[in-house]
Amino acid sequence: MKSLLVLIGAALASFAVVAVFADNAASEEQGAKPAATAESAAAEAAPSAAVEEKPARRSRKSMALEPLPPDTDWEKVDWVSRLTPMQFRVTRQAHTEQPFRNEFWNNKKPGEYRCVNCDQLLFTSKTKFESGCGWPSFWLPVTDDVITEHPDYTLNMQRIETRCARCAAHLGHVFNDGPRPTGLRYCINSASLRFVSAKDVKAAKGDASGAIEKAAPVKSR
Numbered sequence: 001m002k003s004l005l006v007l008i009g010a011a012l013a014s015f016a017v018v019a020v021f022a023d024n025a026a027s028e029e030q031g032a033k034p035a036a037t038a039e040s041a042a043a044e045a046a047p048s049a050a051v052e053e054k055p056a057r058r059s060r061k062s063m064a065l066e067p068l069p070p071d072t073d074w075e076k077v078d079w080v081s082r083l084t085p086m087q088f089r090v091t092r093q094a095h096t097e098q099p100f101r102n103e104f105w106n107n108k109k110p111g112e113y114r115c116v117n118c119d120q121l122l123f124t125s126k127t128k129f130e131s132g133c134g135w136p137s138f139w140l141p142v143t144d145d146v147i148t149e150h151p152d153y154t155l156n157m158q159r160i161e162t163r164c165a166r167c168a169a170h171l172g173h174v175f176n177d178g179p180r181p182t183g184l185r186y187c188i189n190s191a192s193l194r195f196v197s198a199k200d201v202k203a204a205k206g207d208a209s210g211a212i213e214k215a216a217p218v219k220s221r
């Protein structure tokens, strides 16, 4: 009888160990992917793109955000149908996504960051830096004229809002606590951006002279 009790006890203990292990594995999985929000998952989840690797399927994936022509009347675009709910809330309603739980805050790949609404080139990885704030941060846009600045007194704060100069999409804010040489920190919502890897930029341009290769013009304030 005593040995039977010992056996049952051992079985229960090992079950508990397995249960704890499984629980830890699940939480580690969650912790390893802080950027995988529902919105970013939706933005990434292209219909049937993951199923097939054929070029035809890939072009269907890009059709979801097929860039509109530059001469589009941006005030008449049906943004709700073109954007994910998070992209719409951020770019058209000036909301802010959560820090550390967005797509590009920790993206270290070389490439271009374009406006998710109108596809205007805004930043490159050359001027991205780790600010610790939990949003993608840049010390300079590609040129002065791609972003407009607007005083923002919401949330009882004095900030400078940044918008896309072409389509007026809300991007984020710019602060004066950035690194040299500009001292600026363009704190941008990932939901406002479309990232194009350097490899894809080169492939699209058909050569190796993408904007990323060129030194960004530096202008301090």
Ligand SMILES: [Zn+2]
Binding pocket: 115, 116, 117, 118, 119, 120, 164, 165, 166, 167, 168, 169
């Ligand atoms: Zn834009």
